[in-house]
Amino acid sequence: MKLTKRDILKFTVAVSVLTAVPAIAQNGPIVIGATVPTTGPLSLTGKQYFNSLKMAEEDINRAGGINGRQIKIVFEDTQASNSTAVNAFVKLVQEEKPAFVFLSSYSTQNIAVAPEVKKSGIPVMYAGGADAVSDAGNEWMFRIRPADSLAAAGMVQFAKGNLKATKPGILYIQNDFGQGGAQVAAKQFEAAGSPVVGMEAYGQNDKDFSAQMLSLRQKGADTILAFVYPQDGAMLLRQAKMLGLKMPIVASSAAFVPAALQLLSPSDLDNVSGVVDAFVDTSAGERMKDFIDRYKEKFSMEADPYGLAYYDGAMLMAEGMRKAGTDPKALRDWLATVKDWPGIGHAYTFDAKGNGVSDLAVVRAKPGTKSLELVQPIKLN
Amino acid sequence: MSIRTLLGLVAILVIGGALSLVLSDYSLRLMNLAVVSAVAVIGLNFAFGYSGLISLGHSAFAGLSAYCVAILTTKLGLSPWVAMPVAIIATALSAALIGYPLLRLKGHYLALATLGFNVSFTIVAINWLDLTGGTNGIAGIPHLSVAGYELSDERSFLWFALISLTLVAAAAAAIHRSRHGRAMIAVRDDEIAAAMAGIDVTGVKVAAFTLAGTCAAIAGCLFATHIRFVAPEDFNYAHSITYLAMLIVGGEGSIAGAIIGAVVLTFLPEWLRVLGDAYLLFFGLMMLVILVILPTGIVGLVRRISLKRRSPGDETTNVPARAGAHS
Amino acid sequence: MADFIQLSINGLALGSVYALAAIGFVIVYSATGVVNFASGQFVMLGTFAGVAMLINGGLPWPVGYVGALAAMALFGALFFLVVYLPLRSSPVVTIIIGTVAVGIALQNAAQLTFGSWPFRLQSPFEGMTIEIAGAVITVHAVAVVVGTGILIGLLWLLLHRTTIGIGMRAVAQDVKAARLMGLRVNGLLAFSWVLAALLAGIAGLMLGPMWFADVNMGDPIALKAFAATIIGGFGSLPGAIAGGLFVGLTEVLGASYLSSAYKDLIAFGAMIAFLLVRPQGIFGERIQDRG
Numbered sequence: 001m002k003l004t005k006r007d008i009l010k011f012t013v014a015v016s017v018l019t020a021v022p023a024i025a026q027n028g029p030i031v032i033g034a035t036v037p038t039t040g041p042l043s044l045t046g047k048q049y050f051n052s053l054k055m056a057e058e059d060i061n062r063a064g065g066i067n068g069r070q071i072k073i074v075f076e077d078t079q080a081s082n083s084t085a086v087n088a089f090v091k092l093v094q095e096e097k098p099a100f101v102f103l104s105s106y107s108t109q110n111i112a113v114a115p116e117v118k119k120s121g122i123p124v125m126y127a128g129g130a131d132a133v134s135d136a137g138n139e140w141m142f143r144i145r146p147a148d149s150l151a152a153a154g155m156v157q158f159a160k161g162n163l164k165a166t167k168p169g170i171l172y173i174q175n176d177f178g179q180g181g182a183q184v185a186a187k188q189f190e191a192a193g194s195p196v197v198g199m200e201a202y203g204q205n206d207k208d209f210s211a212q213m214l215s216l217r218q219k220g221a222d223t224i225l226a227f228v229y230p231q232d233g234a235m236l237l238r239q240a241k242m243l244g245l246k247m248p249i250v251a252s253s254a255a256f257v258p259a260a261l262q263l264l265s266p267s268d269l270d271n272v273s274g275v276v277d278a279f280v281d282t283s284a285g286e287r288m289k290d291f292i293d294r295y296k297e298k299f300s301m302e303a304d305p306y307g308l309a310y311y312d313g314a315m316l317m318a319e320g321m322r323k324a325g326t327d328p329k330a331l332r333d334w335l336a337t338v339k340d341w342p343g344i345g346h347a348y349t350f351d352a353k354g355n356g357v358s359d360l361a362v363v364r365a366k367p368g369t370k371s372l373e374l375v376q377p378i379k380l381n
Numbered sequence: 382m383s384i385r386t387l388l389g390l391v392a393i394l395v396i397g398g399a400l401s402l403v404l405s406d407y408s409l410r411l412m413n414l415a416v417v418s419a420v421a422v423i424g425l426n427f428a429f430g431y432s433g434l435i436s437l438g439h440s441a442f443a444g445l446s447a448y449c450v451a452i453l454t455t456k457l458g459l460s461p462w463v464a465m466p467v468a469i470i471a472t473a474l475s476a477a478l479i480g481y482p483l484l485r486l487k488g489h490y491l492a493l494a495t496l497g498f499n500v501s502f503t504i505v506a507i508n509w510l511d512l513t514g515g516t517n518g519i520a521g522i523p524h525l526s527v528a529g530y531e532l533s534d535e536r537s538f539l540w541f542a543l544i545s546l547t548l549v550a551a552a553a554a555a556i557h558r559s560r561h562g563r564a565m566i567a568v569r570d571d572e573i574a575a576a577m578a579g580i581d582v583t584g585v586k587v588a589a590f591t592l593a594g595t596c597a598a599i600a601g602c603l604f605a606t607h608i609r610f611v612a613p614e615d616f617n618y619a620h621s622i623t624y625l626a627m628l629i630v631g632g633e634g635s636i637a638g639a640i641i642g643a644v645v646l647t648f649l650p651e652w653l654r655v656l657g658d659a660y661l662l663f664f665g666l667m668m669l670v671i672l673v674i675l676p677t678g679i680v681g682l683v684r685r686i687s688l689k690r691r692s693p694g695d696e697t698t699n700v701p702a703r704a705g706a707h708s
Numbered sequence: 709m710a711d712f713i714q715l716s717i718n719g720l721a722l723g724s725v726y727a728l729a730a731i732g733f734v735i736v737y738s739a740t741g742v743v744n745f746a747s748g749q750f751v752m753l754g755t756f757a758g759v760a761m762l763i764n765g766g767l768p769w770p771v772g773y774v775g776a777l778a779a780m781a782l783f784g785a786l787f788f789l790v791v792y793l794p795l796r797s798s799p800v801v802t803i804i805i806g807t808v809a810v811g812i813a814l815q816n817a818a819q820l821t822f823g824s825w826p827f828r829l830q831s832p833f834e835g836m837t838i839e840i841a842g843a844v845i846t847v848h849a850v851a852v853v854v855g856t857g858i859l860i861g862l863l864w865l866l867l868h869r870t871t872i873g874i875g876m877r878a879v880a881q882d883v884k885a886a887r888l889m890g891l892r893v894n895g896l897l898a899f900s901w902v903l904a905a906l907l908a909g910i911a912g913l914m915l916g917p918m919w920f921a922d923v924n925m926g927d928p929i930a931l932k933a934f935a936a937t938i939i940g941g942f943g944s945l946p947g948a949i950a951g952g953l954f955v956g957l958t959e960v961l962g963a964s965y966l967s968s969a970y971k972d973l974i975a976f977g978a979m980i981a982f983l984l985v986r987p988q989g990i991f992g993e994r995i996q997d998r999g
Contacts (some may be wrong), residue, residue, distance in 0.1 A: 037814060038658050041924040043824040074653065082518075082612055087410065087651060096405035108612045111520050115609055119534075132517045157962035174507055174969065176516040183510075201508075201969040207919045210718040210962035211971075214711045227838045231920055242837065242844055243714065263828045263920055301825070435801055482984050488800055489743045490942070491936055494983045497976040500931060508969045512856075616929075622745075626805045633801075659820055665813025672806045673794040 027201050029065075029072040030326055032057075032317070033092035033101035035113070040080040042203075044230060044259055045105055050075065051299045051312035053102060056314030066321045073314075078104050079314050082112035089113045093120045098327040105145070105175040105306055107133050114138050115362035119219070121175070123332040125313040127306065130176050131184075134353040142335055142354045143278055144313040145306070147323075148177055152184040153277045154360040154378045155250050159223050160192055161250050162362075162375075169221025170199045171212055171228075171236070176225040181252065185225055188302075202236075204229065209236045213243055226251045237268045246271075253277050256363060257300035261370055264268035269365035277305035278345035279361040279374045287344045305345065309357075382627040386554040389637060390547050397543040400534050411647055416542040417603045423546075423553050423636055424596020429625065430634040431562060432589035433569035434484065437621045441502035442594040446472040446601030449485045449655030450613045451519040452512065452624055461525050461606055464537025469598040476594025477587055483707035499618040508614035518612030525606045538607055545603060546640070549596055553636050556592070560591035565589050641679050647686025710842030715960050717840070721918065723956020724856045726912035730931035730948035731860070732904045738943040739880045739900035742792065742803050746811035748930025749818075750905060754912020755921040756781055756818055759827045769832050777909050779814035784905025785948070788898045811926065818923040829916030852914045859910065860949060867945075868904075882925055932959075935979040941989025950990050954978070 007288035019301055032051050035045035057073045065071060074096050078089035085104060092098055093116070102122055103110050114133070117124050117140050124141055126133065129148030131199040133141070146154075158166040162315030169191050172178035178201070186196050198219040200212035213236075216224055226249055228236060233255030240249060249272045254260060256274040282289040292310065295303040316338065317331075338356070341348045348356040393475035400412065421443055426436040453459045483494050493601075504511045513519065525532045525541065532538045554563050564585045567575040576582050605611055623646065631642020649667070653660040675682050733747040757779045761772035795806045820853075824911075836847035861984045866872035879896045887893050919925065932955050940951025955975045963971040982989055 039661055039819060041818065041922075042827070042921075047824050077660075080614070082610070082614055083414065083608070086608070087407075090410050091407045091651070092655075094405045094682070108516060108518060108614065109516065111613070112608065112610050130517055132520065133513075135521060170496070174516065178516065179510065179515045200963075202963070203972060205925075206717050206959075208722050208960055211715055211960045214714065215964055215968070218711065231922060234826075235920060242846065244844060261826050263826060314606075336956050395718060429801070435804075483980075485982055486987060489804070490938075490983060490987055492743070492800075492804065493938055494980055496931075496934065497938075497979045497983075501973055501976050501980070504970065504973050616966070622805070622808050624803065626808070629802055629805050659816065661816035662813045664822065665809045665811070665816065668809030669791065669806055669813070672802050672809070676802065 008217075010138070014127050015029070018256055022308070029070040029323065031096045031098045032073045032314075033089075033096055033098035034073050034075045035078050035085055035088040035092065035101065035103055035109075036075055037079060037104055037106070038075070038077045038165075042078075042080045042104070042106060045254075045257075045304075045306050046078075046150055047301075048129060048257075048304050048307035049102070049105065052295065052307035052311040053314055055295060055298060056311045056318075059316065060318045062165050066318060066326070071318070073102075074098065078106075078109055082108055085109035086113050086116055089116050089120075093122060098122065099321070099328065100331065102126070102127070102310060102313065103141075105309075107180075109147075110141070111136070113142065114200055117141055120323065124330050124333060125310075126318065127313075130180050132176075132180075134355055137353065139336070139354070140311050140332055142313075142350055143322075143355050144309045144316075144348070146357045146360050147355055148181045148381055149184040150355075150358065151252060151253075151275055151277075151360060152181040152225075153380055154362070155181075155186055155225050155252065156185050156188040156192070157361050157378060158273065158275060158376075159225060159250050160189075160194070163223050163306060165172070165223035167220050167222045168193045168194060169216035169219060169224045170196050171209070171216065171224055171226045172199070172201055173227055173229055173232060174192055174201045174203050175229075177229070177252075181227040182225075185227075187335065202232070204232070206232065207235065210243055210278065213240055213245055217245060217247075220268060224249045228255050230251055230254045230257050230350070234260040234263040235270055239240045241270070243269050248273065250275060253305060257304035257306070264366065264370060266370050270367075273362055273364040274372075276361050276363050277357070279347070279363055279372070280305050280308055280340050281374070281379075284374070285344075300381050308345045311349070312345050315345060316341055316348060383558070386551070386558075389554075389690070390551055393547050393550065394543055395641070397539065397546075397608040401539045401543075406535050409539055411651055413535060413539050413542055413607055415548050415644045416539065417600050417607060417648035418624065419625060419640040419645055420542075420546055420549050420603060421597050421600035422624050422631070422639040422643045423549055424593040425628050426553070426593075426633065426636065426639045427556075427565070427589045427596070428519060428593035430639070431465060431557065431565040432568060432586060434586060434590060434593075435488065435492040435625070436495045436590070437492050437618060438497075438499040438502075438594065439593065439597050439624045439626065440616045440618065440620035441499040442476055442597035443601035443620075444470050444502060444506065444611070444613075445475060446598035447611045447616065448506065448513060448519070448601075450602050450605040451522050454522050455519055457629035457689035461523055461602075463535050463604040465606075468602055470593060472598035473591055473595045475599075477591045480587045480594070481583075482643070484583065484590060496618055496621070497618075497620050503613050503617045506616070516613060518610055518615075520610045522605050522609040522611070524609070532606075542603055542607070545599065549599060550636050553596075557602065557636070561585070561588065613675070616633055626668065628678075630668070630675075632680030632682075632684075635678075635680045638678050646681065711964075712834050713992055714843035715964050716957065716982060717843055717845050717849070719957035720953060721845070721852060721962035722959060723936075723953035723957070724849075724852050725918070726858055726929070726932045726955050727909060727949045727952025728907065728914065730936040730952050731863070731901075731945060732907040732911065733930075733932040733933050734943055734945060734948045735863075736900060736904040738936075739876050740792065740796075740897055741880075742807070743800060744904075745804055745807040745930065746814060746905075746926075746993060747807075747908065747933060748830050748926035748928070749781075749811040749814040750783075750908035750926075751912045751915070751929050752818060753783060753814065754905075754909035755829065755916045755925070756822055756912070756923070757783075757909060759822065759914045762829060763785050763967045764828055768774035769830075775914055776913060777906055777982050778910030780905045780912075781902050782865035784902035785898060787903040787905065791923075792897070815923060815926060822923060824923065827916075828920055829913075830919035834917070840972050846918075848917055852918070855910075856949075859907070860945065862968060863907075864944065872896070886958060898991045908965075932975065935975045937989075938979045939989055941961060941991040944989065946992040947987050947989050947991035 097188035103126035105127035107130035110126045110128035128146040172182035202208045253276040324330045359376045427434035446468040450464045453464035492589030757776035761775040831848040833847040887913040936951035940947025
């Protein structure tokens with residue numbers, strides 16, 4: 001049996017070389033794994049990159065695949081559970097023998113899966129922001145979004161530099177993202193000579209933020225940094241307006257994703273700016289416009305920076321496979337050397353810890369509307 | 382130890398050991414998760430199956446122990462072999478301390494009180510950043526090593542976990558057969574009669590709850606050294622409900638039921654993955670169907686079938702009465 | 709001071725929602741003895757019945773609300789047939805696990821139907837606010853508080869002044885005796901479920917515009933409703949209200965004056981403390997009924 005298989009393989013290779021046809025039938029498509037939260041509370045963001053990975057798969061295949069070989073992305077659900085995320089990864093690696101895997105955008109899931117990634121020796125891309133993920137120094141893991149500490153630094157820089165904040169207050173969601181970001185921001189404010197006047201937390205499922213916001217006002221905060229997820233972010237911005245908060249609010253990326261924006265009225269966005277991963281807007285260039293339009297056409301929903309990050313990631317992976325092949329080690333080594341690779345959202349350069357993105361964008365809504373405009377890009381190192 | 386118990390224990394090792402040689406890494410991992418859950422559920426069987434105490438806080442005890450191991454090994458650099466006994470003793474003491482006041486409650490009151498305890502545990506684990514690392518959890522727990530051999534792959538860990546499970550099951554069976562086990566069942570079936578017969582009802586309940594906590598602690602140690610990462614989400618109240626569901630599906634009041642339930646409910650959602658996004662819908666409905674058609678769990682079904690075959694009047698295999706109804 | 713008033717009002721509005729969810733839970737518990745762990749999902753379904761009628765169906769709100777409540781009544785009847793009847797003679801724990809299982813299925817079904825994006829349900833009083841002593845409050849929140857009050861009055865009349873309500877209470881006390889007296893026990897039990905689903909539906913419609921509608925909103929609401937029920941007293945309607953308001957107020961005031969990170973410990977700590985010191989809660993059932 002083995003012999004015949006190998007014979008067939010040799011024969012196919014021989015034929016394809018002889019006829020100079022790209023080796024489509026080499027041995028089926030290249031399998032890529034993706035562990036994505038498609039059910040449970042995290043699926044709000046998960047759906048974005050589930051879609052964008054599908055789109056990337058089609059685009060790569062339409063453009064001739066990887067030197068003639070098609071790719072196939074196999075998805076497994078992580079739910080909102082670390083343990084399920086690890087199960088999903090191990091299942092994929094075991095059953096599909098993927099050449100490459102995309103992990104979810106949730107840091108705790110990334111940290112939980114990290115030992116298995118190392119064991120499997122397969123390069124992966126992930127989008128969880130916590131420093132703890134990259135600090136562990138797993139050479140197989142590449143981050144395709146700005147780290148949370150970078151986003152926090154960007155928010156501080158904008159609040160200090162542009163908004164001239166002297167008495168900043170911080171409001172954060174009690175999860176890996178919020179806690180991590182708030183700590184970094186507080187330290188940076190401290191270092192910049194204007195320590196925070198207050199730090200207030202809220203739970204992932206909270207629906208009322210009046211206590212936190214009024215305390216910050218009470219303490220004299222002149223600017224509020226808000227580390228949020230999409231839905232609570234939207235609610236927080238609405239309640240800030242209702243409570244009559246006058247100070248500017250600098251919100252993290254999630255408050256400006258379409259899922260959050262659709263919940264807001266234009267007036268909710270007065271005096272609010274956001275430090276987002278990337279400015280996903282049709283005005284941001286031809287390739288961006290093309291991505292946004294096609295995404296909307298295909299899935300009848302707006303694309304957000306998370307979706308874009310995974311699309312870029314998939315394209316980068318495809319380029320790596322074209323240049324370095326599908327051998328995991330070779331592909332990893334190639335990725336580690338990527339420098340200024342022009343994605344749609346960012347120019348990707350992987351540092352020693354596997355961080356690929358070092359720039360952000362500050363956005364705000366055009367007065368009286370919900371359409372966003374770029375205030376300024378931020379580049380940090 | 383009866384022949385049947387001995388056979389059961391040997392069966393765990395033989396079946397588990399045989400499976401460990403043929404299964405893929407993914408199934409081995411699920412086996413490991415099932416075995417860790419089984420240890421916890423055997424513990425829950427003391428509290429609920431034998432003594433009728435509904436606990437929806439079981440996962441918090443596993444978490445307490447897992448966090449102890451994580452903190453002692455990563456922050457103080459202790460060996461897991463030192464950290465684990467400390468974690469188990471600390472957790473058992475906490476179970477006794479928490480159980481003593483709470484166990485005056487019964488039925489759904491106790492259920493909701495323990496649920497409240499579990500929610501509180503999660504809140505503390507999320508917010509005590511310096512100690513627990515918050516929602517980021519604690520990574521980098523060292524591998525267990527036995528005689529210089531590191532249990533770093535699923536297969537070798539499974540052997541270790543199976544031996545732990547066998548030991549816990551043997552201890553549980555011994556306690557079940559002892560005077561203490563009978564006292565627990567007497568308390569479950571009729572508290573007042575038990576008290577009249579001279580049984581220290583409160584003492585028995587606290588002992589059962591502490592035993593439950595101890596098993597949860599052992600499961601927590603296994604969890605911490607298997608996954609080597611702990612986070613608050615791993616020990617929230619939903620996991621406590623899952624443990625209870627495992628016991629009910631397997632068949633409460635039975636060690637075999639605890640193990641079977643843990644295996645079935647660990648593998649079921651993973652098998653249903655083929656259904657795509659709708660698999661949790663099917664999982665929920667299947668659970669409901671199991672509860673309706675197998676009111677005494679899988680073990681109860683097996684017993685009913687074997688009872689029918691055997692001559693009537695074989696009292697020793699009687700299905701224990703269901704506990705936890707309004708008493 | 710203005711801050712304190714603002715916080716108290718927000719706490720009351722939050723508490724009204726918890727109270728409504730708790731009432732649905734209590735109605736089922738006192739009529740059927742079932743501890744319904746899917747009660748949070750009931751509220752979620754109520755909100756999404758509103759989403760289906762008002763957003764997807766585009767109906768004007770009076771028609772949409774009636775349609776949504778009709779759908780919820782149907783759901784209550786269905787739940788009675790499919791979940792309660794098969795499990796009715798099972799022990800407490802089996803029913804707890806059963807309702808959890810159904811809750812998981814309902815949540816997944818809602819996600820498959822409505823997707824994971826949250827919705828914003830418009831209020832009939834959209835954008836209207838009033839000011840009280842420097843504190844700002846939406847008219848919707850006031851309507852919720854007032855509506856909850858009226859609803860509770862009607863509920864009391866139903867349970868104490870109508871044949872159906874008196875029958876329900878008789879069934880709750882002793883099913884056998886009720887049957888011997890010629891009451892249609894099954895019909896009354898079914899009605900309890902329909903009533904609970906309706907209340908959850910109203911809660912869902914009321915909270916839809918205050919919070920966003922999202923398919924995962926059920927469990928957090930249920931947890932707070934449990935705490936409210938215990939604090940107020942298991943099986944007591946006034947207790948559910950008092951407990952709900954207490955949980956809402958401590959959540960907001962605790963976050964302000966104690967710690968925003970640990971505020972939820974106050975509600976759950978109070979719940980455990982009540983269980984230990986006064987298990988019948990503020991208004992609860994008599995002590996010999998417990999357990």
